[in-house]
Amino acid sequence: MAARSALINVMVRAAEKAAKGLVRDFGEVEHLQVSRKGPSDFVSNADLKAERILREELQKARPDFGFLMEESGASKGAEAGTRWIVDPLDGTTNFLHGLPHWAISIGLEKNGEIVAGVVYEPVHDQMFWAEKGAGAFLNHQRLRVSERRNLADSVIATGIPFKGRGDHAGFLGEAEAMMKEVAGIRRFGAASLDLAYVAAGRFDGYWERGLSPWDAAAGVLLVTEAGGFVGEIGGGRNPVFGGSILAANSHLHLPLAKILRSAAEGRKAPAPAGDAKA
Ligand code: IPD
Ligand code: CA
Numbered sequence: 128m129a130a131r132s133a134l135i136n137v138m139v140r141a142a143e144k145a146a147k148g149l150v151r152d153f154g155e156v157e158h159l160q161v162s163r164k165g166p167s168d169f170v171s172n173a174d175l176k177a178e179r180i181l182r183e184e185l186q187k188a189r190p191d192f193g194f195l196m197e198e199s200g201a202s203k204g205a206e207a208g209t210r211w212i213v214d215p216l217d218g219t220t221n222f223l224h225g226l227p228h229w230a231i232s233i234g235l236e237k238n239g240e241i242v243a244g245v246v247y248e249p250v251h252d253q254m255f256w257a258e259k260g261a262g263a264f265l266n267h268q269r270l271r272v273s274e275r276r277n278l279a280d281s282v283i284a285t286g287i288p289f290k291g292r293g294d295h296a297g298f299l300g301e302a303e304a305m306m307k308e309v310a311g312i313r314r315f316g317a318a319s320l321d322l323a324y325v326a327a328g329r330f331d332g333y334w335e336r337g338l339s340p341w342d343a344a345a346g347v348l349l350v351t352e353a354g355g356f357v358g359e360i361g362g363g364r365n366p367v368f369g370g371s372i373l374a375a376n377s378h379l380h381l382p383l384a385k386i387l388r389s390a391a392e393g394r395k396a397p398a399p400a401g402d403a404k405a
């Protein structure tokens with residue numbers, strides 16, 4: 128049984144409080160599908176309400192910490208270098224479509240390092256949490272990344288670019304290279320939970336480009352505290368702020384990095400002479 132620190136308790140309580148409203152709203156969203164305006168305004172309100180609750184609760188408990196929040200941006204606190212990095216609703220598209228796979232993500236950054244993280248998935252009451260040096264947990268159970276060594280047995284999560292943003296051709300090249308090697312690729316639609324699932328050994332790896340710090344802050348700590356590896360796709364060491372993530376167990380991290388590199392190199396390589404159009 129894991130004893131949660133006072134800090135983790137603050138984060139867990141804030142997430143639980145914000146989750147109540149989100150769960151209520153999630154129950155409504157189904158009925159709204161038919162309304163004239165559609166449910167998207169309703170969902171963005173749910174999102175804003177959750178962010179307000181998280182800010183209030185976290186501020187009450189730790190008045191000196193700053194914030195970096197998806198909807199309201201950055202604000203400094205009296206304690207320089209310490210801030211909450213928050214996504215009040217990760218997996219908005221799932222939420223909007225009545226798909227029960229979304230979460231609240233709260234990370235705590237101190238002097239550039241993530242020292243605590245909570246990812247709460249309320250529909251199934253899965254509270255993922257980690258504190259630097261103390262391990263990663265799902266509710267009260269200790270988490271370990273998977274032990275799988277063979278790419279051919281592994282299931283890898285990813286995020287697919289959407290609404291015309293990001294590098295679509297680049298993603299297709301990566302997916303093509305990956306699908307030749309692994310047992311399956313999954314796109315579940317909530318980055319914080321993709322990382323939590325790597326920490327829990329459910330996914331053997333995960334890659335995505337174009338992420339924001341609030342998608343990744345808590346989840347990255349979950350993976351490292353569960354014994355996994357996380358970096359940027361090209362090898363950089365700043366997955367929270369660098370914009371891309373490759374997370375995996377220690378056996379698969381390098382092989383997965385190689386597959387993604389081969390996809391990038393394949394795109395750069397000039398077409399063979401015979402392919403040139405006359
Ligand atoms: C999104 C989800 C999704 C990822 C997107 C994120 P949002 O966050 O995490 O899985 O592919 O890049 O923007 O918008 O639902 O908070
Ligand atoms: Ca997000």
Ligand code: CA
Pocket residue numbers: 197214215216217218219
């Ligand atoms: Ca969000």
